Amino acid sequence: MADPKKNPQKERQGVWRARGDFWAPSAGLGLVLREIPRYRGRVHQWAWVANRIAGLGTLLFLTIHILDTSLVYFAPDLYNHTLSLYRHPLFGIGEIILVGMVLWHGLNGLRIAASDFRPHLWAPHHQARMILGTFAIFLALYIPAAVIMGNIVLQKSILGR
Amino acid sequence: MKVRLRIQRFNPEKDRKPWWGEYEVEAEPVDRVLDALHYVKWYIDGTLTLRRSCAHGICGSDAMRINGRNRLACKVLVREAMEEGRGVITVQPLLGLPVIKDLVVDMEPFFANYRKVLPYLINDDPPPERERLQTPEERERYDDTTKCILCAACTTSCPSFWANREYIGPAAIVQAHRFIFDSRDQGATERLRVLNEWFGVWRCRTIFNCVEACPRGINITRAIEEVKLAILTGRLA
Structure with missing residues (x-):
């Protein structure tokens, strides 16, 4: 048996685990997904959540994009068919969302990078203001882009002009 | 004022999962959430288990999640917590650490x-x-x-x-x-x-x-x- 004096903490943990007499939700993505909406974080938490969603969405697009472009080489016919699928209005709307995600992820990343070398900016009130500023720039760039793109989707894919 | 408390309970000897206990206590608006928890433990249900030592924001042993945000129970006024929780104060143990009993986690x-x-x-x-x-x-x-x-x-x-x-x-x-x-x-x-x-x-x-x-x-x-x-x-x- 291990000498409890050598590592009393480990010994104690072992006892706890063996008896199973505590309740511990397993750490991991599940816990984060479950608790993020329940924890009352402020704007900083939501900027991070939006950053993660935008990043994952962009990654998903890049993966699909690399796969479909690789079809040019492996199956040219299938590639042409894939491209015709992309003309569907749903993909047009998806593109509008994609532009939003890339914009937010990029702008928010710039905010963090700009603060990284100036620790005095890492105060909650500074960052809250910077997040709101980033969001304002995001809206200023995204709304016109979304309107132009939405118009194209409407004209080409839905009205067929 | 009447204070409604929703406390996450867990007794390792009886429960497989935590459950919510609801309590109504009488408190002054300027009492702290810790006082309300004391009331529950001393007059309603003695099995309620929580850590606290100094009860004045110095020792840090009564950190818990109150209305979805981590705080010291001895530093939150009942009045503020009631407003924030729209009439109910929700109290949970700290998240991410194993719960030993009720509000006590393994640190x-x-x-x-x-x-x-x-x-x-x-x-x-x-x-x-x-x-x-x-x-x-x-x-x-x-x-x-x-x-x-x-x-x-x-x-x-x-x-x-x-x-x-x-x-x-x-x-x-x-x-x-x-x-x-x-x-x-x-x-x-x-x-x-x-x-x-x-x-x-x-x-x-x-x-x-x-x-x-x-x-x-x-x-x-x-x-x-x-x-x-x-x-x-x-x-x-």
């Missing part, structure tokens, strides 16, 4: 991370005749992080810690910061090595939940960023 994983950063003065020079002197500026450099009371409110509010308990956590980084930037200390290299590891400072995503949760008002994210910069540049400016 060991938290303290294990704390020990990793060597939270004590390291100085191999022979002790001077009197104390090791420091200028007011040198003392000011790490003043903010000396305020930590190790209540774990920050670490258990951090989504990076929820995702992985190996993450050393904001509290341990604050403690490391307190010694890294202390002019009398000589252990910075070793501490920065520990914090530069896979589960060290780089897991901080600047979410700021820790800063919002800290009952001592420590700007934890700034401390973490300063440690990141020290690792990057090798300078302890």
